[in-house]
Amino acid sequence: MTYPIELVNICKSFPSADGNTPLQILNNINFCLKSNESTAIIGKSGTGKSTLLQICGGLDKPTEGSVLFNGTDISKLSDAKMSELRNRKIGFIFQANMLMEDFTALENVMIPAQIQGRRESECKPIAQDLLKQLGLEDRMNHYPAQLSGGEKQRVAIARALINDPDVILADEPTGSLDEENAKEVEDRLLEIVKSGNRTLLLVTHNMDFARRCDRILVLKNHTLTEEKASK
Amino acid sequence: MFRLKVAFRYAFSKIRRQRLTSVFICLGIAAGIFAMFLIMSIMNGLQSKQIETLRSVESFDIIVWNTSLKPEDIEQIDGIDRVFEFAETPVLINNLNSSSSVSARIRAYDPSFFDYRRVRGNFTSYPIAETGISLSYNIASSLKFLGGSNFEITFLRPGKTATIVPYTQSIDVTAYYGSALTEFNDSTVLTSLDTYKSILGERNIGLGIFCSSSVEKIAKAIQDKDSNAEVITWKQYNNAVYGALVLEKAIMYVFLSFMFLIICVNLRNSTRRLIDSRQIEGAMLRALGCRRGDIRTIFVLQGLVICIIGEAIGTLFGLLALNNMDSILDFIGKVSGSYLFMSSMIEPSLSTVEITVILCAVLLLGFIYTYAGCRKVFRSEIMEVIYDVSD
Numbered sequence: 001m002t003y004p005i006e007l008v009n010i011c012k013s014f015p016s017a018d019g020n021t022p023l024q025i026l027n028n029i030n031f032c033l034k035s036n037e038s039t040a041i042i043g044k045s046g047t048g049k050s051t052l053l054q055i056c057g058g059l060d061k062p063t064e065g066s067v068l069f070n071g072t073d074i075s076k077l078s079d080a081k082m083s084e085l086r087n088r089k090i091g092f093i094f095q096a097n098m099l100m101e102d103f104t105a106l107e108n109v110m111i112p113a114q115i116q117g118r119r120e121s122e123c124k125p126i127a128q129d130l131l132k133q134l135g136l137e138d139r140m141n142h143y144p145a146q147l148s149g150g151e152k153q154r155v156a157i158a159r160a161l162i163n164d165p166d167v168i169l170a171d172e173p174t175g176s177l178d179e180e181n182a183k184e185v186e187d188r189l190l191e192i193v194k195s196g197n198r199t200l201l202l203v204t205h206n207m208d209f210a211r212r213c214d215r216i217l218v219l220k221n222h223t224l225t226e227e228k229a230s231k
Numbered sequence: 232m233f234r235l236k237v238a239f240r241y242a243f244s245k246i247r248r249q250r251l252t253s254v255f256i257c258l259g260i261a262a263g264i265f266a267m268f269l270i271m272s273i274m275n276g277l278q279s280k281q282i283e284t285l286r287s288v289e290s291f292d293i294i295v296w297n298t299s300l301k302p303e304d305i306e307q308i309d310g311i312d313r314v315f316e317f318a319e320t321p322v323l324i325n326n327l328n329s330s331s332s333v334s335a336r337i338r339a340y341d342p343s344f345f346d347y348r349r350v351r352g353n354f355t356s357y358p359i360a361e362t363g364i365s366l367s368y369n370i371a372s373s374l375k376f377l378g379g380s381n382f383e384i385t386f387l388r389p390g391k392t393a394t395i396v397p398y399t400q401s402i403d404v405t406a407y408y409g410s411a412l413t414e415f416n417d418s419t420v421l422t423s424l425d426t427y428k429s430i431l432g433e434r435n436i437g438l439g440i441f442c443s444s445s446v447e448k449i450a451k452a453i454q455d456k457d458s459n460a461e462v463i464t465w466k467q468y469n470n471a472v473y474g475a476l477v478l479e480k481a482i483m484y485v486f487l488s489f490m491f492l493i494i495c496v497n498l499r500n501s502t503r504r505l506i507d508s509r510q511i512e513g514a515m516l517r518a519l520g521c522r523r524g525d526i527r528t529i530f531v532l533q534g535l536v537i538c539i540i541g542e543a544i545g546t547l548f549g550l551l552a553l554n555n556m557d558s559i560l561d562f563i564g565k566v567s568g569s570y571l572f573m574s575s576m577i578e579p580s581l582s583t584v585e586i587t588v589i590l591c592a593v594l595l596l597g598f599i600y601t602y603a604g605c606r607k608v609f610r611s612e613i614m615e616v617i618y619d620v621s622d
Contacts, residue, residue, distance in 0.1 A: 051614075059518055059613045079523050087520020098515050098617070102240040102249075112519045114233040143245055159519075 002071035003032040004167050004199045005056050010065035012051055022063075025051055027222035029065070033167070038193045038200040040210035042227075043219035049203040050095070050171050052219065056201060057090050057169045058082055070166075087115055091160030093170035093189075093202075097152040099144040099159075105131060105151075106140040109158045116163060123162065130158040134188060150181030157188060168192070170202040174209060186212065234525055237516075238532030241509060242540075252508050256501040257541040260593065263494040264545025265552070267487065267589055272553050272579035274483045278476055280578055284411045287349045290468040291315070291439035292446045295453060298460035302438060308452050310444030315344050318427045318436045323385040324364075324420060325399075329375035337364065337384070338419050339427030349441055355409035359423050363405035367416040371407060388431060400430060414472075495596055502534050502600040506608060509533075513608040514616035527605045534601030535594065542590050553579040 010029040013022035025048035033039055041049050054060040055067060058074050066073045069085060077085065086092075099108045106127055113123035131140050134154040144152055153173060160168055170189065174182035186209045193200045202213070210216050216227040244250045286292055295305070302314040318339040325332040342359050344350055359365060364384070366376065374382075383401050390396030410416055428436075442449050446464050454462045466473050506513075513526050521529075552559060556579050608616065 054614045057518075060615075061612060083517070083520050083522040085520075086518065092518055094518075094617075098511075098518075100512060100515065102245050111516075115516070115519060115521045115525070117233075145245075163520075 003068070004035055004070060005201070006032040006068040006071075007052075007056065008066050008068065010052070010055060010062045010067070012048065012055065012060075013063050024222055026055075026062070026219075029224050031217065031224055031226075033199050033201055035166075035199055036193065036197050037215065038190060038213040039202070039215040039217060040213040041201070041203045041217045041219055041224075042205070042207070042210050045205075047219045048222065049219050052224075053169050053171050053201065053203050057092055057167075058086060059092075087112055088163055089166050091163070091165035091168045093153070093156050093160045093168065093173045095172040095175050097144075097149075097156040099152055099155055101144050104141050104143055105136060105147065105155045108144070108155055109162055112159060113162045127158065127162055130161055131155070134158055135184075148181075150177050150184065153177060153181070153185055154188070157185065157192075161192065164196070165198070167199045167201065170200065172203055172205065174204065174206055182206065182209070234529050235532055237529045238536055241512070241529070241533045242536040249508055252504060253537050256505060256537050257544065259497055259501055260494075260538055260541025260597075261545035261548065263490075263497065264542055264589065264593065265549045267490055267494070268546070268549030268581060268586070269552060269579075270490065271483075271487060271585060271589075272549075272581040273556075274480075275581060275585075276579040278480060278483075279580055280411070281476060282473075283349070284353050285469055285472060286465045287441075288353050288410045288412050288415050290463075290465045292442040292465050293440040293450050293453065294463045294465075294468060295438040295440065295457075296461040296463070298438060298453075298457050300438070300453070300457050300460065304456070305438060305440060305453060308449060308456075310442055310449050312349075312441040312443040313347055314441075315341055315347075315439045316424060316436060317341075317344070317439045318424060318431070318434075320386060320431060320435045322420070324366075324370070324374065325383045325385065326374040326376060327381040327383060328377075331374045333370055333373045335370060335418055335420050337386070337422055337427065337431075339422045339424045341424045344439075347441070353410055359406065359421060361405075361423065362426055363403035363422070364426070365406035365408050365421040366404055367419060368407055368409050369413075369416045370420060371404075376404065384430075386431060388434070402430075491592070494593065498538075498593070498596050499600045502597065502604050505534060505537070506530055506601065506604040510608050510616050513605075514613045517613050518617075523609050526608065527602065530605050530608075531598060531601045534597050538594055538597035542593060546586070546590065553581065 007029050010026055011024070012026040013024045016023045029052065041052060043049050051060060055062050058067065058069075058077075061075065066075055068074070069089065074082060074085065099105075100111065103111065106124070109127040109130060110120065110123050113126070114120065128137075128140065131137060131154075134157060136151060136154055136158070139147060139151055139155075142151075144155070147155065157173070160170075168189070173189065174185050177185060186206075189200060189202070190212060192198060200213070202209075204210055218225050218227045241249070242253055244253065302316060305311060305314045319336055321334065322337045323332055323334050340359065345354065345359060364382075366374070381401060382404055383399050385397055385399040387395045388398050406421075408416075408421060440449070440453075446466075450462050450464050453460065509530065513530070516526050516529070517523070
């Protein structure tokens with residue numbers, strides 16, 4: 001059986017400041033994400049949650065182990081194939097939203113589709129529709145500097161969804177938001193997973209948000225344990 | 232199309248810091264291009280002016296001595312513009328009032344010579360009077376000439392008992408002249424051909440030729456017509472000066488090369504700065520699924536857009552300055568109180584080939600440096616770049 005994402009014996013270490021003993025972050029991590037399921041990774045700051053998420057999405061490389069995406073080892077993919085995978089199959093939502101400051105909200109949302117080679121006329125209605133769904137119909141032509149934190153994060157969600165990815169990876173998507181905005185973003189993300197055949201893996205410190213997910217994984221002492229299993 | 236759009240957005244960024252980076256790079260390139268155009272064209276202009284003066288005042292395009300050919304015989308050759316009779320012989324000029332003397336050569340022209348288009352303007356005053364001689368200001372000064380002086384000229388001519396004997400004759404100074412060639416002014420007194428012939432007879436009379444096409448081909452054609460004639464081109468006649476001008480041109484290119492080197496270093500640093508300031512965007516694009524090649528294309532296009540704008544500004548201001556050199560020199564003169572270059576001395580010239588070579592070279596460098604600079608963006612993992620730059 002293949003899973004959207006499967007991690008096999010993942011280890012990650014960074015060179016230490018003294019250059020002798022490497023700093024171990026992740027040790028022998030194994031887990032798999034099922035389709036149509038939301039999973040939250042929780043843990044203390046600095047335990048490697050974001051690193052684990054980035055490894056899942058091919059933004060960082062593990063020191064050991066392999067990441068299988070629908071059964072394919074992504075470490076063996078060429079730059080072109082890896083880029084295609086990131087573009088078509090994975091939607092990233094970064095903690096700091098990472099919007100392009102030189103582009104409007106609408107243009108930011110269209111970027112992944114245009115990278116794919118789709119024409120602006122083709123992807124513009126989709127992007128507009130996504131932004132409308134996220135309550136940003138009157139902010140489409142605003143630049144990120146003109147948007148609030150919550151609005152930026154919603155634009156980032158729309159950008160992650162434009163190519164209709166199989167997997168959404170979200171790194172503390174509500175970390176920089178107030179309670180009201182955070183709740184709104186949580187609702188949208190969970191709704192997106194439920195409404196389509198998608199998989200959500202998120203890193204959060206927000207226990208309420210984590211509890212609303214199908215599974216909770218705790219990263220502690222460099223290893224992953226399951227706190228709440230899916231039904 | 233998407234890549235070009237992103238490149239344009241990056242080049243004309245909404246972010247003030249990024250926009251300033253682009254503007255400074257643009258201005259740097261513009262200043263470099265402007266300076267190169269200005270220096271190259273002024274030096275070209277000075278050289279061609281010097282050569283033109285040399286060819287008109289000193290030596291024509293071709294000089295023919297000892298020929299039986301008449302001017303009208305030579306004018307039949309294709310590519311000949313005008314033929315003038317002229318004469319030249321060494322003399323000693325003596326100011327009897329101040330007891331000063333100067334050895335010089337006396338040059339005689341038909342008065343129509345000074346109205347010829349390539350000669351007109353090369354003398355500061357109309358130098359030929361109907362009778363007498365015309366002194367250059369330099370020679371007049373050497374002879375302590377204060378007006379109303381008595382002059383004698385001494386020259387050699389065939390004698391009755393000896394082959395050559397010195398002959399002295401009093402003569403009037405009837406005009407002054409000046410030319411752009413200092414050496415000419417220091418060594419030459421002018422007179423009309425009629426006056427010359429009345430004093431020295433038909434000796435040392437040659438033909439001065441102005442050409443409208445290849446000097447060397449015409450010189451050969453004249454030699455073919457009269458194998459006994461002594462045919463000298465302006466390059467041969469001014470061999471030493473021409474050699475110096477060629478050397479000067481070589482040195483000019485050395486200076487320009489150094490200048491180009493400075494532009495290269497600045498361009499390299501600028502493109503590096505440009506890419507460094509966009510590292511995070513590069514990593515973001517990779518995270519969103521952009522291939523390395525596409526990101527490199529975006530950065531290269533961005534660099535080229537900035538280069539082209541900088542070049543356009545530099546070219547525009549450079550050409551404007553060249554076309555308004557008179558006003559600029561006058562303004563500098565008024566402000567500084569020093570007229571180092573008279574506007575008539577500089578006729579800046581820059582060929583299309585030179586402009587194209589400079590612009591293409593800068594564009595090529597911009598391309599190479601941006602292309603090479605992209606390596607840094609791809610060297611690290613995506614998140615390393617994002618975290619490094621964010622920190």
